[in-house]
Amino acid sequence: MSIDTRFRSAGSYRAPYHMENSDAAILRFPFPFPEDHYMYSMNIEPHVKAGAVDSLRRTFDVDEHYVVECREKARILSEDPGRCIVLPHMRAAEWDFVELAMGSLSEDYPDLFHLSRDGTRWRWINRPLNIDQHFVFGDAGTLPYAPFEFMARQMQGDFTLQDQRDNDLWMDGGMVTSQADWSLKFDLGMSFGQWHAPVPKAGEMGIFDRGLRFLLMLQHGRPVRRLNWTMTVNPRLDTSPENFTIWGRDRAGVTGDNARDLVHLRVELQALFRLPRSNAILFAVRCYLLPLRDIALVHKWRIRLHRVLRDLDPALSAYKGLDLYRAHAVHYLARFDNNEPTSKGIGPDQDALVRT
Amino acid sequence: MNPATGYAATISSVDVVAPALRRFVVSRTKGAFPAISPGSHGVFAFGNGQRTWKNAYSIVNRSEDGRALEIIVRRAEPTRGGSDFLYRHGGPGLNVSVLGISNLFPIVRTGRRHIMISAGIGITPFLSYMTEMRKDGMDYALHHYTRPEEADAFRAMLSPCDPSRVRVHEGRQEAVASLRMLLAREPVASHLYVCGPGGFMEWVRQTAATVGYAATKIHSERFISPAGGRVFEVMLARSGKTITVGADETLLEALENAGIDAPCLCRGGACGMCRVGVINGRPDHRDHVLTGAERDSGDVMLTCVSRSLSPTLTLDL
Numbered sequence: 023m024s025i026d027t028r029f030r031s032a033g034s035y036r037a038p039y040h041m042e043n044s045d046a047a048i049l050r051f052p053f054p055f056p057e058d059h060y061m062y063s064m065n066i067e068p069h070v071k072a073g074a075v076d077s078l079r080r081t082f083d084v085d086e087h088y089v090v091e092c093r094e095k096a097r098i099l100s101e102d103p104g105r106c107i108v109l110p111h112m113r114a115a116e117w118d119f120v121e122l123a124m125g126s127l128s129e130d131y132p133d134l135f136h137l138s139r140d141g142t143r144w145r146w147i148n149r150p151l152n153i154d155q156h157f158v159f160g161d162a163g164t165l166p167y168a169p170f171e172f173m174a175r176q177m178q179g180d181f182t183l184q185d186q187r188d189n190d191l192w193m194d195g196g197m198v199t200s201q202a203d204w205s206l207k208f209d210l211g212m213s214f215g216q217w218h219a220p221v222p223k224a225g226e227m228g229i230f231d232r233g234l235r236f237l238l239m240l241q242h243g244r245p246v247r248r249l250n251w252t253m254t255v256n257p258r259l260d261t262s263p264e265n266f267t268i269w270g271r272d273r274a275g276v277t278g279d280n281a282r283d284l285v286h287l288r289v290e291l292q293a294l295f296r297l298p299r300s301n302a303i304l305f306a307v308r309c310y311l312l313p314l315r316d317i318a319l320v321h322k323w324r325i326r327l328h329r330v331l332r333d334l335d336p337a338l339s340a341y342k343g344l345d346l347y348r349a350h351a352v353h354y355l356a357r358f359d360n361n362e363p364t365s366k367g368i369g370p371d372q373d374a375l376v377r378t
Numbered sequence: 379m380n381p382a383t384g385y386a387a388t389i390s391s392v393d394v395v396a397p398a399l400r401r402f403v404v405s406r407t408k409g410a411f412p413a414i415s416p417g418s419h420g421v422f423a424f425g426n427g428q429r430t431w432k433n434a435y436s437i438v439n440r441s442e443d444g445r446a447l448e449i450i451v452r453r454a455e456p457t458r459g460g461s462d463f464l465y466r467h468g469g470p471g472l473n474v475s476v477l478g479i480s481n482l483f484p485i486v487r488t489g490r491r492h493i494m495i496s497a498g499i500g501i502t503p504f505l506s507y508m509t510e511m512r513k514d515g516m517d518y519a520l521h522h523y524t525r526p527e528e529a530d531a532f533r534a535m536l537s538p539c540d541p542s543r544v545r546v547h548e549g550r551q552e553a554v555a556s557l558r559m560l561l562a563r564e565p566v567a568s569h570l571y572v573c574g575p576g577g578f579m580e581w582v583r584q585t586a587a588t589v590g591y592a593a594t595k596i597h598s599e600r601f602i603s604p605a606g607g608r609v610f611e612v613m614l615a616r617s618g619k620t621i622t623v624g625a626d627e628t629l630l631e632a633l634e635n636a637g638i639d640a641p642c643l644c645r646g647g648a649c650g651m652c653r654v655g656v657i658n659g660r661p662d663h664r665d666h667v668l669t670g671a672e673r674d675s676g677d678v679m680l681t682c683v684s685r686s687l688s689p690t691l692t693l694d695l
């Protein structure tokens with residue numbers, strides 16, 4: 023495929039919404055449920071270039087929505103520059119991020135991205151976004167934006183930078199434009215325990231204590247990943263508290279008839295990296311949205327999603343903001359569930375979709 | 379990098395810093411080491427064909443082009459283990475692989491002033507700290523304590539540093555006289571970093587506490603070089619294996635030699651990664667990680683430094 027046909031050029035992540043997924047995009051969706059029941063757990067695994075679906079197999083995943091998503095991100099940043107903040111003591115982490123992002127993107131997608139290095143003189147080519155940038159690594163004055171912002175604008179998903187001190191992690195920087203109802207402005211400067219405070223149950227289950235202890239020991243070159251999920255009405259990336267008045271009311275508009283088109287399963291592929299010169303941790307959150315009608319094209323997934331949503335713990339349902347429309351989603355999916363057993367794991371168990 | 383084999387390298391030069399101290403430059407055969415944050419240590423694996431050692435050393439410097447790392451090693455007493463081998467036989471051409479690099483002793487970048495106190499070989503992390511602090515224009519001071527016979531060696535090592543920021547103190551007398559005063563003179567915002575032998579670090583901590591430092595402003599890296607001890611047996615409950623831990627090897631090394639996939643990170647009782655459950659027997663705890671309650675319970679231990687008080691231990695492995 024050429025660059026021009028690989029990426030969608032049209033689409034809208036705000037009203038009037040318009041977002042479609044190809045069959046390939048559906049089959050590579052990181053469906054987050056390995057079993058028919060969901061509860062929080064220490065679901066951390068090594069972020070290696072392998073996995074049940076294709077979206078897991080690169081350091082940073084680039085898919086058919088890349089160009090449109092980067093455009094949406096630029097628009098959000100122009101409306102609210104406060105979506106990107108990096109505290110001054112995170113300068114070294116910014117360059118770590120630039121090195122990791124450019125290095126791995128050019129290695130994973132040599133036809134799209136290219137990096138050449140001659141000592142500290144670097145050249146970065148991003149073909150889909152038409153960028154050809156010469157700069158001096160370590161000299162922020164040679165880039166059109168601050169280093170972290172320059173690179174995070176060219177990637178799908180959100181990124182936060184955590185400083186490690188006093189045996190804790192502190193969210194001291196980030197670019198956050200496709201979040202599930204939390205805010206960088208609010209969480210900036212907070213510790214691991216503080217920014218997780220709104221989450222029900224996981225604290226008592228010891229997940230945050232273990233998760234933090236694990237991350238404090240995270241080693242360079244051995245990144246890890248986890249999948250997290252929620253649901254969103256309409257294909258909207260920016261479900262931020264700042265813009266709640268725009269998207270919040272959509273949740274009351276879901277009916278038994280429109281749930282298949284309006285309700286989206288929102289999956290976050292979260293990858294965590296130790297950054298070598300700063301000792302900071304990069305938290306990368308890549309967001310995937312799939313409407314129920316597309317999930318219904320995968321036999322195993324539609325049955326499993328029905329069971330997970332039907333039996334979801336009420337505390338999780340309330341925290342994720344699903345209470346207004348979960349019943350409609352369950353009602354739509356129930357028709358597919360004939361009580362047959364499902365296989366373990368997240369893979370779709372089919373190579374092609376049958377569209378009727 | 380392959381996590382199992384690490385970064386392949388060889389020793390490219392050795393120089394004698396003092397009669398008991400050697401500086402090694404370890405260079406990659408191909409490619410570069412990753413960038414490194416100040417205070418990092420690497421786990422270095424090397425051996426003589428019969429035996430492999432895996433020791434953690436602070437990384438003093440990474441060359442500009444990333445091809446070389448520098449470490450300083452003190453001849454270990456008693457003469458067991460890797461440091462003694464490196465000291466005696468570590469010459470140019472010896473293969474060394476760097477299995478992993480981590481940082482358990484980072485600079486607190488939000489601090490406004492940083493004061494470093496080291497003794498002897500404990501200077502090594504601060505050599506990398508000062509390179510960064512100078513580059514970033516941070517406010518800092520180093521006080522290094524040494525036995526008189528090594529004072530010249532440390533002065534030479536520190537000669538490239540800004541003389542208004544570093545001071546070498548010789549001998550016990552001077553240490554006792556100076557420490558309290560110099561800590562008391564610091565502004566309250568200063569962060570204190572300590573590295574050196576266990577007794578020294580404890581003394582600095584206590585002195586700092588008595589002149590009013592908050593515990594959160596005192597940072598130390600409590601690495602232990604694992605000491606040998608009595609031979610003991612371990613029974614592995616899950617695999618059914620029985621292993622003998624020799625007098626001059628650690629439990630972790632014995633597990634690795636027996637082909638058990640045992641977790642570890644710092645190999646010096648500082649991180650807690652090598653924790654295993656103890657089903658039977660009395661562990662001899664030598665780490666700085668377990669809480670008093672965990673120690674007393676006797677049902678967990680850290681394999682990298684701790685040994686056994688009973689002739690046999692049964693582990694949940």
Ligand code: HEM
Pocket residue numbers: 062063064065066182184191193203204205209217218220221224229230233234237250251252294303305341342
């Ligand atoms: C540096 C790493 C991490 C960052 C920056 C991060 C950040 C966040 C944020 C901002 C939230 C939303 C909280 C809110 O409602 O305001 C969240 C939720 C959550 N986090 Fe993390 N997190 C990290 C690591 C982890 C790890 C390692 C785990 C588990 C092992 C974890 C488990 C969770 C869970 C279970 C939720 C609730 C999600 C939901 O139900 O939708 N997080 N995290």
Ligand code: FES
Pocket residue numbers: 641642643644645646647648649650651652653665667680681682683
């Ligand atoms: S490996 Fe770090 S405490 Fe044992």
